[in-house]
Amino acid sequence: MTAPMLEIDDLTKRFGGLVALDRVTLDFEPDVLHAIIGPNGAGKTTLFNTITGMLKSDSGTVKFRGTDISGMAPHRISRLGMSRSLQIKSVFDSMTVAENLWIAAQASQGVMHPFANRSRFGRTAERVDRILELTELERLRDTPAGTLSYGDVALLEIGIALATQPSLLLLDEPICGMGPAETAATVEKIRHLAESVDIIIIEHDMPVVFDLADRITVMAQGGVLARGAPEEIANNAAVREAYLGEEEEDDEPDA
Amino acid sequence: MKARIDRTVLLAVLALLIVAPWLLQSMELEFWLDILAEVLIWSLFAASVNILFGYAGLLSFGQALFFGMGMFGVAIGIAKLGLGFWPALGLGMAVAVGTAAVAGALAVRLTWHYFAIITVVFSLIFYFIALSAKPLTGGDDGTSFSMPAMLEVGDFELSLTDQTVQYFFILSVVGAAYFLKFLIVKSPYGMALMAVRENDTRASLIGLNVYFLRWTAFVIAGGFAGLAGCLFALFGRYASATYMFYHVSGEGVVWTIIGGAGTLFGPVVGTALLIVVREELSNMWEHYPILVGLVVILTVIFAPKGLMGFWNALLDRLTQPPADRAAGGEPHEPREEAAAVQVRGKDRP
Ligand SMILES: Nc1ncnc2c1ncn2[C@@H]1O[C@H](COP(=O)(O)OP(=O)(O)O)[C@@H](O)[C@H]1O
Numbered sequence: 093m094t095a096p097m098l099e100i101d102d103l104t105k106r107f108g109g110l111v112a113l114d115r116v117t118l119d120f121e122p123d124v125l126h127a128i129i130g131p132n133g134a135g136k137t138t139l140f141n142t143i144t145g146m147l148k149s150d151s152g153t154v155k156f157r158g159t160d161i162s163g164m165a166p167h168r169i170s171r172l173g174m175s176r177s178l179q180i181k182s183v184f185d186s187m188t189v190a191e192n193l194w195i196a197a198q199a200s201q202g203v204m205h206p207f208a209n210r211s212r213f214g215r216t217a218e219r220v221d222r223i224l225e226l227t228e229l230e231r232l233r234d235t236p237a238g239t240l241s242y243g244d245v246a247l248l249e250i251g252i253a254l255a256t257q258p259s260l261l262l263l264d265e266p267i268c269g270m271g272p273a274e275t276a277a278t279v280e281k282i283r284h285l286a287e288s289v290d291i292i293i294i295e296h297d298m299p300v301v302f303d304l305a306d307r308i309t310v311m312a313q314g315g316v317l318a319r320g321a322p323e324e325i326a327n328n329a330a331v332r333e334a335y336l337g338e339e340e341e342d343d344e345p346d347a
Numbered sequence: 348m349k350a351r352i353d354r355t356v357l358l359a360v361l362a363l364l365i366v367a368p369w370l371l372q373s374m375e376l377e378f379w380l381d382i383l384a385e386v387l388i389w390s391l392f393a394a395s396v397n398i399l400f401g402y403a404g405l406l407s408f409g410q411a412l413f414f415g416m417g418m419f420g421v422a423i424g425i426a427k428l429g430l431g432f433w434p435a436l437g438l439g440m441a442v443a444v445g446t447a448a449v450a451g452a453l454a455v456r457l458t459w460h461y462f463a464i465i466t467v468v469f470s471l472i473f474y475f476i477a478l479s480a481k482p483l484t485g486g487d488d489g490t491s492f493s494m495p496a497m498l499e500v501g502d503f504e505l506s507l508t509d510q511t512v513q514y515f516f517i518l519s520v521v522g523a524a525y526f527l528k529f530l531i532v533k534s535p536y537g538m539a540l541m542a543v544r545e546n547d548t549r550a551s552l553i554g555l556n557v558y559f560l561r562w563t564a565f566v567i568a569g570g571f572a573g574l575a576g577c578l579f580a581l582f583g584r585y586a587s588a589t590y591m592f593y594h595v596s597g598e599g600v601v602w603t604i605i606g607g608a609g610t611l612f613g614p615v616v617g618t619a620l621l622i623v624v625r626e627e628l629s630n631m632w633e634h635y636p637i638l639v640g641l642v643v644i645l646t647v648i649f650a651p652k653g654l655m656g657f658w659n660a661l662l663d664r665l666t667q668p669p670a671d672r673a674a675g676g677e678p679h680e681p682r683e684e685a686a687a688v689q690v691r692g693k694d695r696p
């Protein structure tokens with residue numbers, strides 16, 4: 093058994109009276125594509141928000157590759173190699189696609205030279221080219237991100253997250269808003285990415301999850317309902333009852 | 348092509364600025380040289396607003412505070428401490444940057460209107476301090492001084508008392524500051540500021556220290572405003588608390604917005620235009636600020652990038668091949684399944 097890359101211990105997050113994360117304890121082992129599923133409001137996004145430092149937890153600890161990152165600022169966690177896409181797509185609107193990727197690639201190296209011209213950072217430029225190719229956004233390279241279609245923004249989200257050279261990528265409903273063709277292509281990309289970077293994906297599209305994931309975590313009402321391989325989850329009575337049975341009502345992208 | 352036109356215009360303007368003393372003399376318009384010097388100083392001040400608002404996305408109505416600090420640093424240094432020209436300039440800069448470092452550490456914890464309000468509050472506090480600290484600042488009367496020499500070698504003395512020397516001193520300082528601003532804007536740091544301006548949540552998630560970036564921008568902007576204040580004190584041989592008032596800050600904001608926030612030379616264009624308008628209109632029509640206010644509102648609504656935005660759009664139109672223009676800019680591949688919804692990841696107030 094390999095050591096977990098991400099260890100979540102007794103994590104609690106409350107919003108006023110609402111317990112969004114209720115003493116969650118979870119380990120994620122490396123080299124496995126993890127998926128988190130669960131009905132709307134289960135606390136999946138809150139889990140990502142708390143892990144990445146965007147929200148402060150009320151109690152509990154998070155360890156990333158052995159480093160305690162509880163309470164750490166988002167930019168420091170990011171520089172440790174954890175990167176994420178946001179469920180509510182959020183990019184640098186008035187900057188071009190290439191600039192969006194450029195700043196992400198440069199930021200991860202921590203070099204924010206105040207006087208040297210940007211064209212002098214060859215390695216960053218190479219990285220941008222590679223990610224434009226990977227996300228197939230080359231044709232939109234000089235387009236302002238604020239004018240992209242929904243699906244292209246979703247791709248750019250993933251591209252930005254990748255540009256920071258993460259060792260762990262957290263994807264929050266990355267294919268939400270994509271058409272069937274784009275979805276299929278993106279799922280293939282994620283599968284391909286998983287060969288070089290650890291991935292945890294939150295997704296509510298069940299066929300995608302069961303096709304993609306090696307290991308599924310089911311959340312409900314701020315807690316962990318079940319964990320296991322896709323077959324185990326599909327046959328788990330509690331999961332079927334709490335979640336899979338009512339899948340049809342759950343197509344609305346939540347906030 | 349576009350870059351070439353821009354460069355040509357820039358060089359032409361620079362050349363005009365360099366020959367201005369002789370040109371204006373030959374036209375018997377010497378007093379315009381002082382107006383030109385004033386325009387240069389105030390465009391440096393507007394650059395300070397622009398660094399914060401145009402690049403870091405922080406609208407400050409308190410930049411006059413650092414302008415005033417620079418002014419008083421120079422004036423008190425010369426009049427009260429008996430400092431020479433350069434040490435006084437150094438004192439003005441140190442006071443302005445020091446104040447900005449402290450004020451910024453508090454102010455950049457806030458954003459949007461809260462940030463704008465706290466910058467006003469800071470400048471009001473210091474305005475009243477400067478008014479009441481009469482022994483140090485001269486209170487209502489301000490502090491005047493007589494100009495020390497800039498350079499003395501034997502019998503040779505260089506001093507700003509010579510109008511032409513003064514003009515070239517101001518021109519070179521402002522020119523150097525704008526060159527520095529150019530370097531900053533084109534650097535990774537400048538891009539990081541823009542990322543913070545666009546989306547601070549996303550910026551922090553890619554590893555940018557948003558607080559630190561905003562604070563450094565605040566300090567740099569404070570330095571620019573302070574330098575403008577130093578120059579203005581030297582130019583007028585005095586310092587006065589009236590220049591710390593937020594009304595002055597507001598003018599910097601107006602000049603920047605009309606010229607084009609987030610563009611390198613927008614503040615120069617806006618400042619030049621409005622100071623000339625003021626010179627020409629203020630004694631003809633006392634309510635001319637109404638006109639200025641109207642222009643600001645129209646600019647904010649119709650031309651967020653100000654006059655420089657118009658200029659850039661115009662050049663784009665002129666230099667872009669007509670075929671591209673007809674296609675409406677970007678060649679988009681038609682894709683049936685992609686929802687053409689425009690996503691705006693606006694998650695801020
Ligand atoms: N910032 C917030 N403030 C208050 N309540 C929140 C906030 N974020 C999430 N919640 C609440 O926490 C619960 C879990 O939300 P979320 O983590 O977004 O669920 P999921 O991503 O699983 O759909 C929901 O009831 C949601 O309304």
Ligand SMILES: [Mg+2]
Nearest residue numbers: 136137179347
């Ligand atoms: Mg969610």
